[in-house]
Amino acid sequence: MYKKLPVEILSPDEIGTDIVADATAAFIRYGGPCMVIDFGTALTFTTISRSGKILGVAIAPGLLTALKSLTGNTAQLRDVQLVAPPSFLGDNTVHAIQAGIVLGFAGLVDSMVAGTETELLEKLTVIATGGLSSVLQNVSARIQVIDQNLTLDGLKYMADLF
Secondary structure, eight states: OGGGSSSBOSSTTTSOHHHHHHHHHHHHHHOSSEEEEEESSEEEEEEEOTTSBEEEEEEEEOHHHHHHHHHHSOSSOOOOOOSOOSOSSOSSHHHHHHIIIIIHHHHHHHHHHHHHHHHHTSOOEEEEESTTGGGGTTTOSSOOEEOTTHHHHHHHHHHHHO
């Protein structure tokens, strides 16, 4: 069944359809090696080889998940708009939360890309997708492409193959 896909899947019984859809669309559109960072409820990093093999996935809490956890589990912190603050040094509560979440996640993204490239000994095309991908568009040094429809387009590519 999976032989028709342009990507080779690790652990087909465990991997999410969204991850396979992202990898399929990314490989068709951008080729490999590449990394898809999906900014959803979870923040997923999917790395695809030059030949189309999904090499691995890393999963972290998504930006909104982290924000909701922070504000839902503290007495005096509230939800804020997820935008880059004017400084890493939050001079008020809103800017402090934005610095921690937005700038902190930009560091996470950039570190994951750099570490993966070091491990693979090659540069990756880095594609961001998902509802909050644009939050880090001008903050992360490593995101090259924002492709909001990557998952849906990947599902369409997959449906057309079967």
